[in-house]
Amino acid sequence: xxxxxxxRSSASYRVRIALALKGLDYDxxxxxxxxxxHLGESYSAVASSRLVPLLRDGDAxxxxxxxxxxxxxxTHPEPPLLPSDALGRxxxxxxxxxxxxxxxxxxxxxxxxxxxxxxxxxxxxKTRWYKHWVETGLExxxxxxxxxxxxxxxxxxxxxxxADCVLVPQIFxxxxxxxxxxxxxxxxxxxxxxxxxxxFSKTQPSACPDAE
Amino acid sequence: xxxxxxxRSSASYRVRIALALKGLDYDxxxxxxxxxxHLGESYSAVASSRLVPLLRDGDAxxxxxxxxxxxxxxTHPEPPLLPSDALGRxxxxxxxxxxxxxxxxxxxxxxxxxxxxxxxxxxxxKTRWYKHWVETGLExxxxxxxxxxxxxxxxxxxxxxxADCVLVPQIFxxxxxxxxxxxxxxxxxxxxxxxxxxxFSKTQPSACPDAE
Numbered sequence: 001x002x003x004x005x006x007x008r009s010s011a012s013y014r015v016r017i018a019l020a021l022k023g024l025d026y027d028x029x030x031x032x033x034x035x036x037x038h039l040g041e042s043y044s045a046v047a048s049s050r051l052v053p054l055l056r057d058g059d060a061x062x063x064x065x066x067x068x069x070x071x072x073x074x075t076h077p078e079p080p081l082l083p084s085d086a087l088g089r090x091x092x093x094x095x096x097x098x099x100x101x102x103x104x105x106x107x108x109x110x111x112x113x114x115x116x117x118x119x120x121x122x123x124x125x126k127t128r129w130y131k132h133w134v135e136t137g138l139e140x141x142x143x144x145x146x147x148x149x150x151x152x153x154x155x156x157x158x159x160x161x162x163a164d165c166v167l168v169p170q171i172f173x174x175x176x177x178x179x180x181x182x183x184x185x186x187x188x189x190x191x192x193x194x195x196x197x198x199x200f201s202k203t204q205p206s207a208c209p210d211a212e
Numbered sequence: 213x214x215x216x217x218x219x220r221s222s223a224s225y226r227v228r229i230a231l232a233l234k235g236l237d238y239d240x241x242x243x244x245x246x247x248x249x250h251l252g253e254s255y256s257a258v259a260s261s262r263l264v265p266l267l268r269d270g271d272a273x274x275x276x277x278x279x280x281x282x283x284x285x286x287t288h289p290e291p292p293l294l295p296s297d298a299l300g301r302x303x304x305x306x307x308x309x310x311x312x313x314x315x316x317x318x319x320x321x322x323x324x325x326x327x328x329x330x331x332x333x334x335x336x337x338k339t340r341w342y343k344h345w346v347e348t349g350l351e352x353x354x355x356x357x358x359x360x361x362x363x364x365x366x367x368x369x370x371x372x373x374x375a376d377c378v379l380v381p382q383i384f385x386x387x388x389x390x391x392x393x394x395x396x397x398x399x400x401x402x403x404x405x406x407x408x409x410x411x412f413s414k415t416q417p418s419a420c421p422d423a424e
Contacts, residue, residue: 062306089286
């Protein structure tokens with residue numbers, strides 16, 4: 001398998017964690033977003049959306065980090081990254097989407113660039129925008145972790161899964177932009193539990209081959 | 213089952229389509245976003261994220277439109293809204309996420325409000341922002357529909373599924389904001405095929421009990 005990704009892309013990091021949790025080897029293909037390599041002809045021939053990550057598994061090409069993780073979970077079922085019951089799976093997917101649909105899309109590189117270059121926002125405004133969506137979005141995740149009985153040492157129960165693969169990279173981004181995190185202690189406890197595992201710590205941005 | 217939703221919320225419309233495709237009855241619970249009903253105490257007691265849609269199925273509460281649709285597909289398998297093969301499922305999920313993670317989050321009501329009220333964007337800038345993400349995002353979907361052999365009368369093959377549930381509401385939003393759509397003929401052909409079905413047309417925003 002080949003994973004086209006970028007060390008600092010949090011959607012890429014989600015997939016690196018999943019591959020590591022499953023103990024799967026892959027070729028790390030770097031697509032340098034800050035140098036616009038994703039917009040070059042060679043990559044857009046592979047990925048019409050010009051986004052990372054992208055997984056090539058033989059002839060199969062899979063995009064979108066959550067879809068890739070579910071694909072890996074279906075093709076390499078052990079250890080499972082989703083619960084065995086429909087309601088549990090729905091909860092884990094919803095938690096992942098609370099981050100992947102409500103927080104991260106507002107704060108990725110191309111959106112921040114567009115806000116500054118095309119909408120004329122100042123750097124201060126950009127930072128305020130960033131923090132707003134991270135801090136309010138994580139508060140919603142915190143409430144779910146606190147209120148819902150299925151929460152455990154990890155987002156769902158006591159084994160890592162899809163929601164943890166999505167949560168941890170978001171916290172890395174939050175820390176990089178110095179977002180407030182003291183209002184989400186349950187989230188941070190899960191984060192620390194995850195980071196004690198090699199699958200999360202050895203795949204982190206600074207440990208990647210293309211890290212700067 | 214009860215669906216907490218709002219006629220104009222496109223994430224809500226996705227779930228209404230899925231329920232209709234499966235022929236499932238439900239109580240329509242209106243949560244009026246423009247009147248801030250989602251921020252009120254009675255709704256936030258149910259939904260910690262304060263977002264719609266939310267499905268209540270007996271004691272089970274499921275949030276996030278794509279997670280709800282997968283839950284419905286697992287608990288009521290006929291007709292299936294996802295293909296039977298892992299690669300097909302990955303493609304359908306990725307197409308849905310191309311819209312639900314790359315386009316829609318940038319253009320929902322709370323984001324547009326924040327851009328104008330807190331970031332000081334003009335109405336003109338807001339419209340430009342809206343169109344930019346819809347038009348470029350749909351172009352990526354168009355490329356996938358054209359390039360990938362699994363495309364058919366619908367996003368994937370010749371039966372409607374998860375990706376169509378997500379695509380159609382996005383086109384409604386695009387039309388409402390007068391976005392350019394002549395550059396995505398394959399997308400529009402799928403849209404028209406969908407709209408010929410009651411499951412898509414009879415659940416559209418203007419047909420909802422809380423439509424204005």
